[in-house]
Amino acid sequence: MHKVKLGIVGCGAVTQIYHLPASRLLSGAKIEALVDLDLNLAQKLCSKYKIPYCFNDYRKLFGLVDGVIIALPNKLHASTSIEFLKERIPVLCEKPLATSAHDAEEVIKTSEKFKTPIAVGLIRRFYTSSRLVKFIISKNILGKIYRFEIEEGIVYDWPTISGFYFNRLASGGGVLMDTGSHVLDLVLWWFGDNVINFDYxxxxLGGGIEANSELNLVINYKGDQIEGTIELSRTRRLRNSYKIFGEKGWLEFFPFDTEKVQLNLKRKQQHGMIYDKKLDLGGGKRNIIYYFYEQLKDFVQVIAGDKASPYVDGKTAYQTVKLIEACYNKKQNIPMPWITNGIN
Incomplete structure (x- = not known):
């Protein structure tokens, strides 16, 4: 039986920590080649994972692989994806799909023109926990939803190899472009993309990247307005949970737990007293490597023709790119009282 041959472009942290270990779980596909400008790094990884080919030019993958994973600095996502799509090679592009809405649109247009799928690595969509939240919302278990409060922040410790995260030209932005791509993708997936108002x-302070961000927004969901707050940080440890409030109760989602959701339902007792019934849903033992495997398996199924489209395709990922760009365009400064030069 023919195994789907995959190439990976970019041998940085996400490839080493997630994609390569996850690829070992695949049965219907194999990594055929690695590409990195640091050929020595690519060769070491090829030796470790018994991968036949390594190159420092991704164009050498043309005609060699059935699909490709793009794990390059953000600024290169769109242009590199377009080159492979023009060769009719399916693409799984790490998030974000692009650093601008225009570039994301060009990727989608190319995918449609050459009838070649584009998948986007918004990995949290695959989590059991995020799917549970989607189910709870879609089944109206919380009743009418009126508010959500999101806090996600740690002291930044990602073992970046290229350091592109700290260069705005290469990254496209800071914590909003990075963590925010995941957060906003889930928000728009759960509630829809009809954002009617926001402030960011x-x-x-100009020309660099943000380490802390605050976003307030209003989403029209099934005719009702949901108000939300999102606070993100690379310098502080925040609560690291997403709370969603409805008329029948509330839930809490934990972004660093791929399985668990806490559901709190209101129930009436004697004398009109209302109590919360707390339910811990999910709670399995699967780690994030498993979900990278699920993402790869989904991509391989699309390449093999077993699925019509990826679980997370370019069109849905585009909405997040568009909202992030709108936030940057409308940006104001967080109050910083220790600055007295009139910026705030």
Whole structure:
């Protein structure tokens, strides 16, 4: 039986920590080649994972692989994806799909023109926990939803190899472009993309990248308005949970737990007293490597023709890119009282 041959472009942290270990779980596909400008790094990884080919030019993958994973600095996502799509090679592009809405649109247009799928690595969509939240919302278990509160922040410790995260030209932005791609993707997936109002603040004073950001927004969901707050940080440990409030109760989602959701349902007792019934849903033992495997398996099924489209395709990922760009365009500064030069 023919195994789907995959190439990976970019041998940085996400490839080493997630994609390569996850690829070992695949039965219907194999990694055929690695590409990195640091050929020595690619060769070491090829030796470790018994991968036949390594190159420092991704164009050498043309005609060699059935699909490709793009794990390059953000600024290169769109242009590199377009080159492979023009060769009719399916693409799984790490998030974000692009650093601008225009570039994301060009990727989607190319995918449609050459009838070649584009998948986007918004891995949290695959989590059991995020699917549970989607189910709870879609089944109206919380009743009418009126608010959500999101906090996600740690002291930044990602073992970046290229360091592109700290260069705005290469990254396209800071914590909003990075963590925010995951967060906003889930919000728009759960509630739809009809954002009717928002205001955005961060701590970049011009030309750099933001380490802290705050977003307030209003989403029209099934005719009702849901107000939400999102606080993100690369310098502080925040609560690291997403709370969603409805008329029948509330839930809490934990972004660093791929399985668990806490559901709190209101129930009436004697004398009109209302109590919360707390339910811990999910709670399995699968780690994030498993979900990278699920993402790869989904991509391989599309390449093999077993699925019509990826679980997360370019069109849905585009909505997040568009909202992030709108936030940056409308940006104000977070109040910083220690600055007295009139910026705030």
């Amino acid at each position: 603040k961060d701590d970049d």
